[in-house]
Amino acid sequence: xxxxxxxxxxxxxxxxxxxxxxxxxxxxxxxxxxxxxxxxxxxxxxxxxxxxxxxxxxxxxxxxxxxxxxxxxxxxxxxxxxxxxxxxxxxxxxxxxxxxxxxxxxxxxxxxxxxxxxxxxxxxxxxxxxxxxxxxxxxxxxxxxxxxxxxxxxxxxxxxxxxxxxxxxxxxxxxxx
Amino acid sequence: xxxxxxxxxxxxxxxxxxxxxxxxxxxxxxxxxxxxxxxxxxxxxxxxxxxxxxxxxxxxxxxxxxxxxxxxxxxxxxxxxxxxxxxxxxxxxxxxxxxxxxxxxxxxxxxxxxxxxxxxxxxxxxxxxxxxxxxxxxxxxxxxxxxxxxxxxxxxxxxxxxxxxxxxxxxxxxxxx
Numbered sequence: 001x002x003x004x005x006x007x008x009x010x011x012x013x014x015x016x017x018x019x020x021x022x023x024x025x026x027x028x029x030x031x032x033x034x035x036x037x038x039x040x041x042x043x044x045x046x047x048x049x050x051x052x053x054x055x056x057x058x059x060x061x062x063x064x065x066x067x068x069x070x071x072x073x074x075x076x077x078x079x080x081x082x083x084x085x086x087x088x089x090x091x092x093x094x095x096x097x098x099x100x101x102x103x104x105x106x107x108x109x110x111x112x113x114x115x116x117x118x119x120x121x122x123x124x125x126x127x128x129x130x131x132x133x134x135x136x137x138x139x140x141x142x143x144x145x146x147x148x149x150x151x152x153x154x155x156x157x158x159x160x161x162x163x164x165x166x167x168x169x170x171x172x173x174x175x176x177x
Numbered sequence: 178x179x180x181x182x183x184x185x186x187x188x189x190x191x192x193x194x195x196x197x198x199x200x201x202x203x204x205x206x207x208x209x210x211x212x213x214x215x216x217x218x219x220x221x222x223x224x225x226x227x228x229x230x231x232x233x234x235x236x237x238x239x240x241x242x243x244x245x246x247x248x249x250x251x252x253x254x255x256x257x258x259x260x261x262x263x264x265x266x267x268x269x270x271x272x273x274x275x276x277x278x279x280x281x282x283x284x285x286x287x288x289x290x291x292x293x294x295x296x297x298x299x300x301x302x303x304x305x306x307x308x309x310x311x312x313x314x315x316x317x318x319x320x321x322x323x324x325x326x327x328x329x330x331x332x333x334x335x336x337x338x339x340x341x342x343x344x345x346x347x348x349x350x351x352x353x354x
Contacts (some may be wrong), residue, residue, distance in 0.1 A: 083245070
């Protein structure tokens, strides 16, 4: 786990943006964090350290910001990377799950042959908010007979209680708000 | 540069998808490549080796598939990563360029404070096709006073002559078709 000093260093580089994507929401902007070479390196090292506690066959990243960290984690663990994408982006046979947004629905897709029965999966994403996206990813993995070993996040917005939605799974995060 | 054997190993894992995203186009599906742990590692190593030939301050990746490789390259070079995103995704002050698609236009954005005057930039993406996206990225960088040191691609679809559009810049690619 990151030390108090490491967490403080990372938080110092995360920028609060008021009213994005809409009025009343304070968005945690990580572009300022990953632009800082030392912080990017630290995030990669910390993710790799936490991820190494799990025995997995593949790392999943969720489009788009999950793609920034998940392949690095996969590469560190010496396993492959599987992208979960938004509707219509993947070219081969897919499985799909829909999930609720505040208004309406959206769906996530993964290639059918990307996860095999029994595969142990680590899911990496940038932010855990309400957990809606992450639980949709778990359903995708399980539809294909895979097993979610753990979820790993850069940031856990604990006040949104996303962990409650993922209580069946181990969850780690590097930074909490 | 990759050896003939390395290129053959990578090409073996790239899947051709007929008629995606539309009739008549053969799409190069890299999900099968990056799912393979050894190939993912090899791609990372080869990117890092080529990228190390350039002296840069920052690595740019283009949403979404560019995000898979660019942060790894940035991390290997010990510099920061800057995302170029589609319209409306970045939360802070942005600069924008529009570029032509086959039908209509699209635009790309980067945070104004992500590139400083004089910054030397390496742009990493998965595929060089016609070069339209890449030259739009170059215009973004130059609007902010940065200098594109080089473009690096996993795949160059040479028959689409994207290099001609980028002839002002050094361009490398790991695999050519």
